[in-house]
Amino acid sequence: MNEAVISIRDLHVARGGRPVLHGITLEVPPGMITGLLGPSGCGKTTLMRAVVGVQRITSGEVRVLGQRAGSPALRSRVGYVTQAPAVYEDLSVVENLRYFARVLGAPTGAAEATIATVGLEGAERQLARDLSGGQRARVSLATALLNRPEVLVLDEPTVGLDPVLRESLWATFHRLAAGGATLLVSSHVMDEAARCDRLVLMREGRILAEDTPPGILASTGAPDIERAFLALVRSHATEAAS
Amino acid sequence: MSARVTFATAARVLHQLRNDRRTLVLLWGVPILLQALVKFVFWDQDPIFQRLGAPLLGVFPMTSMFLVTSVAMLRERTSGTLERLLTMPMAKLDLLVGYAIAFGLLAAIQATLAAAVAFGLLGLETGGPAWAVVLLAVLNAVLGMAMGLLLSAFAATEFQAVQFLPAFLLPQFLLCGLLGPRERMLPALEAVSNAMPMTYAYDALTRVARGDSLNGGLGFDVAVLAAVTALALALGAATLRRTSG
Ligand SMILES: Nc1ncnc2c1ncn2[C@@H]1O[C@H](COP(=O)(O)OP(=O)(O)OP(=O)(O)O)[C@@H](O)[C@H]1O
Numbered sequence: 001m002n003e004a005v006i007s008i009r010d011l012h013v014a015r016g017g018r019p020v021l022h023g024i025t026l027e028v029p030p031g032m033i034t035g036l037l038g039p040s041g042c043g044k045t046t047l048m049r050a051v052v053g054v055q056r057i058t059s060g061e062v063r064v065l066g067q068r069a070g071s072p073a074l075r076s077r078v079g080y081v082t083q084a085p086a087v088y089e090d091l092s093v094v095e096n097l098r099y100f101a102r103v104l105g106a107p108t109g110a111a112e113a114t115i116a117t118v119g120l121e122g123a124e125r126q127l128a129r130d131l132s133g134g135q136r137a138r139v140s141l142a143t144a145l146l147n148r149p150e151v152l153v154l155d156e157p158t159v160g161l162d163p164v165l166r167e168s169l170w171a172t173f174h175r176l177a178a179g180g181a182t183l184l185v186s187s188h189v190m191d192e193a194a195r196c197d198r199l200v201l202m203r204e205g206r207i208l209a210e211d212t213p214p215g216i217l218a219s220t221g222a223p224d225i226e227r228a229f230l231a232l233v234r235s236h237a238t239e240a241a242s
Numbered sequence: 243m244s245a246r247v248t249f250a251t252a253a254r255v256l257h258q259l260r261n262d263r264r265t266l267v268l269l270w271g272v273p274i275l276l277q278a279l280v281k282f283v284f285w286d287q288d289p290i291f292q293r294l295g296a297p298l299l300g301v302f303p304m305t306s307m308f309l310v311t312s313v314a315m316l317r318e319r320t321s322g323t324l325e326r327l328l329t330m331p332m333a334k335l336d337l338l339v340g341y342a343i344a345f346g347l348l349a350a351i352q353a354t355l356a357a358a359v360a361f362g363l364l365g366l367e368t369g370g371p372a373w374a375v376v377l378l379a380v381l382n383a384v385l386g387m388a389m390g391l392l393l394s395a396f397a398a399t400e401f402q403a404v405q406f407l408p409a410f411l412l413p414q415f416l417l418c419g420l421l422g423p424r425e426r427m428l429p430a431l432e433a434v435s436n437a438m439p440m441t442y443a444y445d446a447l448t449r450v451a452r453g454d455s456l457n458g459g460l461g462f463d464v465a466v467l468a469a470v471t472a473l474a475l476a477l478g479a480a481t482l483r484r485t486s487g
């Protein structure tokens with residue numbers, strides 16, 4: 001395995017005065033999709049914010065592509081899609097994407113090409129406020145794809161989308177990874193786990209397990225990721241009790 | 243800073259407003275209506291209209307740009323687009339100067355329209371040239387915008403942002419000298435008014451209306467207005483944090 005693209009050492013984060021990440025250590029390998037899975041409130045978004053450098057951290061170290069997370073040199077190399085779509089409601093789809101393309105210095109035509117990637121042809125001229133929730137989420141996703149960043153941090157990018165669209169977006173993610181991009185994708189839907197090359201299972205601000213999907217199934221003896229997760233929670237609980 | 247990003251931001255803000263025609267109509271139409279209203283309120287007391295006309299032309303853009311910008315920037319913060327922009331290769335000044343260009347342009351149109359009506363139809367007369375009034379109006383608009391950007395950092399909701407107008411600008415309006423000479427106020431109030439930007443805006447506009455040259459008092463007023471604008475923009479930039487809790 002090549003050197004890790006994202007490397008996190010003993011990361012502690014407190015939010016609103018409460019500790020939410022308790023010493024996360026994690027290496028994300030290049031050129032593949034790493035899935036970040038765990039129940040609501042376990043700290044997935046917080047961890048991703050630390051990776052893109054917008055989260056104030058208590059202690060520890062987060063490095064991306066060999067640099068400190070959030071350093072200026074990374075700003076055009078790391079794409080981030082927030083969990084809630086971040087787009088201008090009073091701009092059309094194409095106006096949104098053209099603006100972000102210019103900020104990112106993406107080549108001309110990037111906006112139009114990316115609209116096709118996320119399947120928004122036909123809605124280009126609609127204002128973002130007039131889009132459905134899933135469409136708006138895809139505009140937000142498209143924004144991060146405009147300049148083909150080396151690292152993509154996607155916070156629940158397929159929530160609320162239909163199976164056909166989800167299939168096609170996951171195909172896009174795999175194409176990007178095959179092209180050398182490194183993807184960190186969060187989800188709390190365990191059935192998306194099988195689509196990832198590697199999985200990181202989180203719970204209450206800690207990492208429970210980290211392996212390939214077959215590796216996790218093998219080590220827990222569970223038939224699917226959901227039950228593997230439950231088995232891991234139980235074994236940790238007994239460890240803590242003893 | 244990058245000229246590409248700055249101008250892209252200015253164009254984006256203008257696109258947003260172009261998609262919001264009613265705001266544009268209000269922005270450009272209301273000052274004209276108010277100017278006409280002042281004219282007709284003082285229908286048979288023309289000296290009062292002549293005294294108020296130029297200062298109102300110049301102070302109005304400050305108020306409307308203050309409001310529009312503080313809401314626009316608050317939306318930028320709450321919608322997550324600000325956080326997104328700050329993870330991109332964008333300097334804070336790209337954003338602030340982009341806003342300043344866009345709203346400066348809108349204010350120039352706003353002030354030109356209102357001045358055209360005031361001088362052309364309502365019979366406003368000033369000692370100094372009309373373009374100087376318009377120029378001061380644009381400077382005031384950019385100042386209002388800079389203060390709006392700064393204050394929006396202290397508002398968590400649009401309700402709060404809108405309340406900053408009566409809380410922050412109305413006292414300045416009362417004390418700037420427009421309603422009564424500052425020398426005749428209580429000394430404490432006069433001292434407070436010395437620390438308020440709108441006082442210098444009003445003073446500059448009355449001097450232009452009187453036909454003063456840029457030497458002396460007028461030049462000082464303009465320097466104060468420019469300095470406060472720069473200060474508010476710098477403080478505004480400091481409120482744009484790339485990291486948060
Ligand atoms: N702005 C905030 N201020 C204070 N606490 C916060 C804030 N945002 C999140 N938290 C807390 O931090 C913890 C982790 O939140 P986080 O958003 O990282 O969870 P998550 O795993 O992304 O959940 P979900 O799957 O629901 O998106 C939660 O307990 C949450 O209540």
Ligand SMILES: [Mg+2]
Pocket residue numbers: 044045046083155
């Ligand atoms: Mg989350």
